[in-house]
Amino acid sequence: MAAGKPVALVCHAPGALRHVKTPDGKPMVEDKTVTGFSNGEEEEVGLTKVVPFLVEDELLNLGATFSKVKNWGVHTVTDGQLITGQNPASSGPSAKVLLEVLKTRAK
Numbered sequence: 001m002a003a004g005k006p007v008a009l010v011c012h013a014p015g016a017l018r019h020v021k022t023p024d025g026k027p028m029v030e031d032k033t034v035t036g037f038s039n040g041e042e043e044e045v046g047l048t049k050v051v052p053f054l055v056e057d058e059l060l061n062l063g064a065t066f067s068k069v070k071n072w073g074v075h076t077v078t079d080g081q082l083i084t085g086q087n088p089a090s091s092g093p094s095a096k097v098l099l100e101v102l103k104t105r106a107k
Contacts, residue, residue, distance in 0.1 A: 008098040010085035015055040030063035032079045035086045
């Protein structure tokens with residue numbers, strides 16, 4: 001993202017953002033609105049005690065605003081160059097947003 005290029009992550013993948021910092025050392029998701037696999041979805045699949053972290057909790061703890069809809073609903077959030085999708089059902093819509101962003105940049 002420091003290169004000004006869009007990044008799209010869906011489901012559990014936004015959890016990887018917990019390791020990404022801005023050039024000044026702040027968490028990259030701080031003050032960003034994001035989504036990802038919600039605590040409720042993790043609970044429904046019975047993995048809250050199995051996975052090493054909950055995506056929703058991690059992003060909130062890093063200062064992000066976590067946006068979500070009902071469990072398994074399609075939900076995509078764009079904040080600047082960052083595009084996130086809530087769950088697997090959000091993959092297609094998130095990809096479409098990414099393609100639109102890339103198409104706009106190509107003009």
